[in-house]
Amino acid sequence: MAEEHASPAQHSGEIAQNDGAVSDAASLGRGRRRGRAKRERGSPKQLGNLAMIVRFASAYPRMIVCALLALLVAAAATLAIPAGFKMVIDRGFDAGGSADDIGRWFRYLFLITIVLGLSTALRFYFVSWLGERVVADIRLAVQRNLLRLAPSFFESNRPSEIASRMTADTAVVEQVVGTTVSVALRNVVVGIGGIIYLLSLAPKLTGMLLLGIPVIVLPIVFIGRKLEKVARSSQDRVANVGATTTEVLGAMKIVQAFGQEQREAARFGEAVETTFATARRRITLRALMTAIVITLIFGAITMIMWQGAVDVIEGRLSGGDIAAFVLTGGLVAGAFGALTEVYSDLLRAAGASGRLNELLNEQPEIRAPAQPIVLPEPPRGQISYQNVSFAYPTRPETLALKDFSLQVTPGETVAVVGPSGAGKSTLFQLAQRFYDPQAGSVRVDGVGLPSADPKAVRERMAFVPQESVLFAASARDNLRYGNWAASDEDIWDAARAANAEEFLVKLPDGLDTFMGEGGARLSGGQRQRISIARALLRNAPILLLDEATSALDAESEKLVQTALERLMQGRTTLVIAHRLATIRSADRIIVMNDGAIVEQGTHDQLFARGGLYARLASLQFNEGPIAAE
Secondary structure (H helix, E strand, C coil): CCCCCCCHHHHHHHHHHHHHHHHHHHCCCCCCHHHHHHHHCCCHHHHHHHHHHHHHHCCCHHHHHHHHHHHHHHHHHHHHHHHHHHHHHHHHHCCCCCHHHHHHHHHHHHHHHHHHHHHHHHHHHHHHHHHHHHHHHHHHHHHHHHCCCCHHHHHHCCHHHHHHHHHHHHHHHHHHHHHHHHHHHHHHHHHHHHHHHHHHHCHHHHHHHHHHHHHHHHHHHHHHHHHHHHHHHHHHHHHHHHHHHHHHHHCHHHHHHCCCHHHHHHHHHHHHHHHHHHHHHHHHHHHHHHHHHHHHHHHHHHHHHHHHHHHHHCCCCCHHHHHHHHHHHHHHHHHHHHHCCHHHHHHHHHHHHHHHHHHHHCCCCCCCCCCCCCCCCCCCCCEEEEEEEECCCCCCCCCCEEEEEEEECCCCEEEEECCCCCCHHHHHHHHCCCCCCCEEEEEECCEEHHHCCHHHHHHCEEEECCCCCCCCCEHHHHHCCCCCCCCHHHHHHHHHHCCCHHHHCCCCCHHHCECCCCCCCCCHHHHHHHHHHHHHHHCCCEEEEECCCCCCCHHHHHHHHHHHHHHHCCCEEEEECCCHHHHCCCCEEEEEECCEEEEEECHHHHHHHCCHHHHHHHHHHHHCCCCCC
């Protein structure tokens, strides 16, 4: 009930504060907060985006009907309260009735309050349920679509921005569906019904009230807009303080090592003082609005009651009439005051819906054809690149591969070496069909990748990245990520082959142990062995190995290398080599530079030629490892 009976001033202040909070939650950096807050407002042209919300909500017609019925009953009960007071005064007190007569009318009034309480509770439940359900469905739909999109989409769209849309924008939608629309409809019913009832009580006083409502509401709206802007700015300033604190605390060793404590203290002090100055403006505006609201509202009530008292004395109105009029007039004024904020909320919701709709309607660049070619069975494990030229969408002017050709036969181990930026990682990206080349073709087991289902292609591959990726989940879930149906026995066999069993059995809860964010509870070498075990469980015929030993100490490197040798047995392996000492046994080594193959052969052959490979090997063996791509 608090949200429905709040005064216009309360509505303005609360909504302004909420807007600021949402803006802060959606901000992605100090340099983008102002643009984000401005976009959140939306524009009248964007109201069509609300169709997405209507579409999701229309999936639950029963809940909508229940919410509307509860809303109508609550509005009717609200308007019945002034009528109840009129009966208590006119038929109870003024008629000189007995205590039993007065009690009857109070019981009637009490019954109205029970109906009001129950209907309001039901309305709150139904609309809140609907709001949460719509938001949940939108999030699920957006997430399902995001999982279909190619990596190129996430190169031009920051994941943090997308996460903001999934949280802050959906929060705006939830507020509108679960609160704003319901309160708006209720206030429309109360406002219209209240005016009709007031006209039946006292037409002259009703006319005065209708003339007075704009006088009261317009200043509130004007100052409320100013307050909203300042509140947004205040939230941004608070966010700046938090960002400065996090930045300095995260780099405390650097701050102290370079003796910048006083400078950082001064910078933080400046941020705090700016926050205080903005907050002072907000407080001043709220104080001004409070003074104006109280003066106008109570002044208007006083003037109307004055005229009403004259009408009572002259016999044109009863005491119950004037009491009912004052109560109903307050409800009507509050209803119209609340409605002034609805349009602003709808614009914000339209902007949020538009941003979510963009994610929902985004079509993947990489998708299965209408009738995909089925890959041959059993899998052979063959990869071929034929005259491939490719540039990343974010760098279209720079070719990562130039007329590149390579045939990898089943069961062959091919190592790829070269300086940073030579195009080594691009081979993996194209093999897994995260991108399509601009020219040439990539084939797996003789089938061109655009003609096959990407999911079927990727099922034939296991990938071990240079920097292992672990999820904030249990050890079991991380190990079986490539083969979710794997049994515990299979998991332990893979862990044993990956030299991971020793540390896994020592975990507090074994395979059920939570790994922490990014596998924070494990060392670098342990995380790499988890990745290798995961690839073993995948049991795919093709192994893509971005060598996992380049950043490990000698002991961890030896354990990981032994596990990798077991993993490579019987599989077609394409390995990006950063430490040349680990690929001497490869069947073939190709040397890349500037997107093309410049040399290929065995380790001994390439070293003897004295070319790029020999130079890289000489640098490594004499001065340490070359930079990893």
